[in-house]
Amino acid sequence: xxxxxxxxxxxxxxxxxxxxxxxxxxxxxxxxxxxxxxxxxxxxxxxxxxxxxxxxxxxxxxxxxxxxxxxxxxxxxxxxxxxxxxxxxxxxxxxxxxxxxxxxxxxxxxxxxxxxxxxxxxxxxxxxxxxxxxxxxxxxxxxxxxxxxxxxxxxxxxxxxxxxxxxxxxxxxxxxxxxxxxxxxxxxxxxxxxxxxxxxxxxxxxxxxxxxxxxxxxxxxxxxxxxxxxxxxxxxxxxxxxxxxxxxxxxxxxxxxxxxxxxxxxxxxxxxxxxxxxxxxxxxxxxxxxxxxxxxxxxxxxxxxxxxxxxxxxxxxxxxxxxxxxxxxxxxxxxxxxxxxxxxxxxxxxxxxxxxxxxxxxxxxxxxxxxxxxxxxxxxxxxxxxxxxxxxxxxxxxxxxxxxxxxxxxxxxxxxxxxxxxxxxxxxxxxxxxxxx
Amino acid sequence: xxxxxxxxxxxxxxxxxxxxxxxxxxxxxxxxxxxxxxxxxxxxxxxxxxxxxxxxxxxxxxxxxxxxxxxxxxxxxxxxxxxxxxxxxxxxxxxxxxxxxxxxxxxxxxxxxxxxxxxxxxxxxxxxxxxxxxxxxxxxxxxxxxxxxxxxxxxxxxxxxxxxxxxxxxxxxxxxxxxxxxxxxxxxxxxxxxxxxxxxxxxxxxxxxxxxxxxxxxxxxxxxxxxxxxxxxxxxxxxxxxxxxxxxxxxxxxxxxxxxxxxxxxxxxxxxxxxxxxxxxxxxxxxxxxxxxxxxxxxxxxxxxxxxxxxxxxxxxxxxxxxxxxxxxxxxxxxxxxxxxxxxxxxxxxxxxxxxxxxxxxxxxxxxxxxxxxxxxxxxxxxxxxxxxxxxxxxxxxxxxxxxxxxxxxxxxxxxxxxxxxxxxxxxxxxxxxxxxxxxxx
Numbered sequence: 110x111x112x113x114x115x116x117x118x119x120x121x122x123x124x125x126x127x128x129x130x131x132x133x134x135x136x137x138x139x140x141x142x143x144x145x146x147x148x149x150x151x152x153x154x155x156x157x158x159x160x161x162x163x164x165x166x167x168x169x170x171x172x173x174x175x176x177x178x179x180x181x182x183x184x185x186x187x188x189x190x191x192x193x194x195x196x197x198x199x200x201x202x203x204x205x206x207x208x209x210x211x212x213x214x215x216x217x218x219x220x221x222x223x224x225x226x227x228x229x230x231x232x233x234x235x236x237x238x239x240x241x242x243x244x245x246x247x248x249x250x251x252x253x254x255x256x257x258x259x260x261x262x263x264x265x266x267x268x269x270x271x272x273x274x275x276x277x278x279x280x281x282x283x284x285x286x287x288x289x290x291x292x293x294x295x296x297x298x299x300x301x302x303x304x305x306x307x308x309x310x311x312x313x314x315x316x317x318x319x320x321x322x323x324x325x326x327x328x329x330x331x332x333x334x335x336x337x338x339x340x341x342x343x344x345x346x347x348x349x350x351x352x353x354x355x356x357x358x359x360x361x362x363x364x365x366x367x368x369x370x371x372x373x374x375x376x377x378x379x380x381x382x383x384x385x386x387x388x389x390x391x392x393x394x395x396x397x398x399x400x401x402x403x404x405x406x407x408x409x410x411x412x413x414x415x416x417x418x419x420x421x422x423x424x425x426x427x428x429x430x431x432x433x434x435x436x437x438x439x440x441x442x443x444x445x446x447x448x449x450x451x452x453x454x455x456x457x458x459x460x461x462x463x464x465x466x467x468x469x470x471x472x473x474x475x476x477x478x479x480x481x482x483x484x485x486x487x488x489x490x491x492x493x494x495x496x497x498x499x500x501x502x503x504x505x506x507x508x509x510x511x512x513x514x515x516x517x518x519x520x521x522x523x524x525x526x527x528x529x530x531x532x533x534x535x536x537x538x539x540x541x542x543x544x545x546x
Numbered sequence: 547x548x549x550x551x552x553x554x555x556x557x558x559x560x561x562x563x564x565x566x567x568x569x570x571x572x573x574x575x576x577x578x579x580x581x582x583x584x585x586x587x588x589x590x591x592x593x594x595x596x597x598x599x600x601x602x603x604x605x606x607x608x609x610x611x612x613x614x615x616x617x618x619x620x621x622x623x624x625x626x627x628x629x630x631x632x633x634x635x636x637x638x639x640x641x642x643x644x645x646x647x648x649x650x651x652x653x654x655x656x657x658x659x660x661x662x663x664x665x666x667x668x669x670x671x672x673x674x675x676x677x678x679x680x681x682x683x684x685x686x687x688x689x690x691x692x693x694x695x696x697x698x699x700x701x702x703x704x705x706x707x708x709x710x711x712x713x714x715x716x717x718x719x720x721x722x723x724x725x726x727x728x729x730x731x732x733x734x735x736x737x738x739x740x741x742x743x744x745x746x747x748x749x750x751x752x753x754x755x756x757x758x759x760x761x762x763x764x765x766x767x768x769x770x771x772x773x774x775x776x777x778x779x780x781x782x783x784x785x786x787x788x789x790x791x792x793x794x795x796x797x798x799x800x801x802x803x804x805x806x807x808x809x810x811x812x813x814x815x816x817x818x819x820x821x822x823x824x825x826x827x828x829x830x831x832x833x834x835x836x837x838x839x840x841x842x843x844x845x846x847x848x849x850x851x852x853x854x855x856x857x858x859x860x861x862x863x864x865x866x867x868x869x870x871x872x873x874x875x876x877x878x879x880x881x882x883x884x885x886x887x888x889x890x891x892x893x894x895x896x897x898x899x900x901x902x903x904x905x906x907x908x909x910x911x912x913x914x915x916x917x918x919x920x921x922x923x924x925x926x927x928x929x930x931x932x933x934x935x936x937x938x939x940x941x942x943x944x945x946x947x948x949x950x951x952x953x954x955x956x957x958x959x960x961x962x963x964x965x966x967x968x969x970x971x972x973x974x975x976x977x978x979x980x981x982x983x984x985x986x987x988x
Contacts, residue, residue: 134582138918186907206910240876244697351978354988355687387637388628456632462632465583466652470915
């Protein structure tokens with residue numbers, strides 16, 4: 110089944126950096142990523158966005174090139190330079206044609222190792238982020254996800270948006286970004302991943318040439334890996350947006366960290382609950398039977414520390430309370446009665462059958478390798494993956510559902526027109542209206 | 547250094563083999579063999595989209611696409627997707643102005659099951675009142691998501707409604723709200739009979755298959771299905787626009803914005819290539835003109851030129867779009883004036899050699915990257931076939947881009963991006979109270 114998988118090879122560079130790479134023969138493309146294993150988790154509570162803004166700032170000029178020169182250099186290769194922070198790590202990625210591999214490696218090294226932090230770019234970054242935020246807050250889905258995160262986690266590290274909050278526009282300065290860079294961008298927490306039509310020897314040679322000399326910063330912040338001390342109390346919350354015709358609904362509780370031993374059984378149980386599209390119970394009930402929504406999904410966000418479990422959907426406002434009730438009932442049912450042997454077997458064959466589709470592009474291979482390194486999954490993770498999925502027993506899936514689905518702990522947030530959904534929601538229980546949004 | 551042949555980019559051959567067949571009932575089949583990964587993309591493209599609808603029943607193509615998942619005599623609702631998904635498949639469909647496309651990307655071993663189920667729903671779809679009513683509610687929720695509550699969904703609808711006066715691209719693929727509520731089961735039954743048969747379909751199989759074996763499998767499940775032959779549609783041509791059209795649309799919003807469209811050409815016209823390159827010069831990447839001029843200094847939350855790259859442009863003349871979302875406090879009218887002035891500058895002075903070179907390399911890179919996926923290979927072949935009658939054109943795309951000159955870019959900018967050919971919709975923010983006073987959004 111996995112004979113077409115090429116080997117992941119690993120090498121430690123003299124400065125403490127890790128190199129992981131995979132040869133890829135399908136098209137002449139190469140995906141490079143420098144992953145710094147610290148991310149938005151390290152943002153100070155009143156300075157959301159530091160990690161992500163720092164990542165963008167790296168692309169706004171290096172010691173040798175201005176923003177424009179750098180962009181011209183990248184784009185004259187037809188390449189794509191993308192940077193972003195997530196909670197657990199920061200990614201600087203460059204994808205391009207394999208014929209340009211050396212040039213791509215040189216650019217990536219320059220961006221990560223020698224940023225210019227030009228003063229003149231900061232006010233422009235600030236204005237772009239201000240404009241982006243105003244624009245984002247017009248999107249009901251984004252609004253609901255941001256509200257939920259803040260409500261649920263409060264000031265804990267996963268409570269803010271990675272790209273920053275409205276307060277960040279006043280609170281962040283260039284110094285915060287340079288400080289973050291000097292502290293967190295250190296070789297001992299950095300991994301370079303290369304997947305592409307480039308032979309192993311050449312990748313190693315260029316990695317040594319461009320990265321061995323990088324000393325970087327430090328000492329880095331400790332990685333965030335514990336659950337927050339305090340979370341929002343379970344219950345119903347409403348943000349009134351009178352202009353909307355549908356309600357956005359988010360229902361969630363605390364989930365698990367990526368390293369938890371129940372990872373595989375829980376993924377399978379959650380596929381059956383709400384991640385498996387039309388194979389899921391939530392989709393079957395809320396969409397196929399009732400016609401109340403176009404889409405519904407449940408998801409565990411597995412991170413270094415326990416991330417949230419969230420059910421997300423939307424429905425014409427008049428259905429809101431009924432949808433909330435139905436979601437709770439479906440979850441309760443899975444928890445109490447478990448899943449069937451047939452459902453489990455279909456979920457397993459989905460993940461096993463789908464596995465090769467995730468290996469078609471060098472970018473998807475690189476993403477797999479990045480996760481393997483970030484969460485210490487082992488270099489044989491991909492070759493053991495199907496076995497791990499198939500090894501989950503019905504009993505283990507039932508146990509995972511019973512232990513980790515907690516309908517009684519749900520924090521339910523509705524963003525919608527109160528005039529059309531509030532009264533019915535109040536019949537379900539005490540409702541807290543969140544003001545000032 | 548000597549490279550192993552498989553890892554030497556210079557020996558990579560981008561030619562994609564397309565083997566075509568046609569069954570007696572008119573079904574067209576295209577096979578694109580590739581054995582790198584044991585997966586296959588099966589696609590069935592029906593040559594019917596929203597442009598083939600009529601006023602009063604707009605949205606029926608898309609609603610019908612949903613109904614294709616509601617089961618047959620043998621299968622319950624959504625069981626089609628469930629059964630194939632349980633084999634590891636990615637199952638979905640999409641409706642455009644010109645066609646309706648269904649696909650299953652899945653391990654090769656399950657291709658036969660996918661073909662069997664596709665043939666089943668082509669013949670035995672269960673169209674009953676209950677399925678119809680439920681799915682209509684789902685589509686109404688989808689319309690609210692994509693159009694009504696989304697920041698610019700209704701603005702975009704207004705643009706196409708104003709830019710096209712006679713051509714059916716004037717209505718949205720998802721349909722007008724009142725039409726969705728008016729549609730009946732009988733409309734859907736008639737639609738199924740008229741457009742869903744082998745003579746109006748193209749099957750594409752891209753991936754780990756042998757062409758003749760794939761054809762035999764298709765023939766086994768589709769060969770006996772009768773077809774009345776391809777339907778005929780009137781060819782409607784949008785008359786040339788004779789002057790700028792402007793529309794104001796008010797809704798609750800944090801930002802002011804405008805969306806503009808210029809009539810250009812369809813996929814089959816050779817100008818689509820210089821127009822695509824012009825779009826990249828204007829807003830492809832962070833060295834592009836609009837990024838440097840408007841986005842980088844923070845004058846806008848977003849400013850982009852947009853024309854879908856081949857094979858995605860519409861079959862009939864499409865719109866070349868500009869979308870500008872003003873930063874809070876920016877003067878929208880000034881922003882618009884500056885955009886048009888920037889375009890005038892380009893028309894007068896042309897583009898630099900380096901700009902064109904970057905755009906060509908970006909499009910080459912995007913194409914090469916896309917070819918890693920059987921799904922994309924299949925779509926390229928299928929959509930070129932459907933919209934131009936020539937699937938082989940996919941092997942010439944890179945050549946078409948390379949042949950474009952700086953003069954071509956100036957020429958298409960001068961020819962199409964004119965004030966008289968322009969429609970502009972301005973989004974004017976209002977309070978929730980003002981919005982309510984203007985009537986219900988739907």
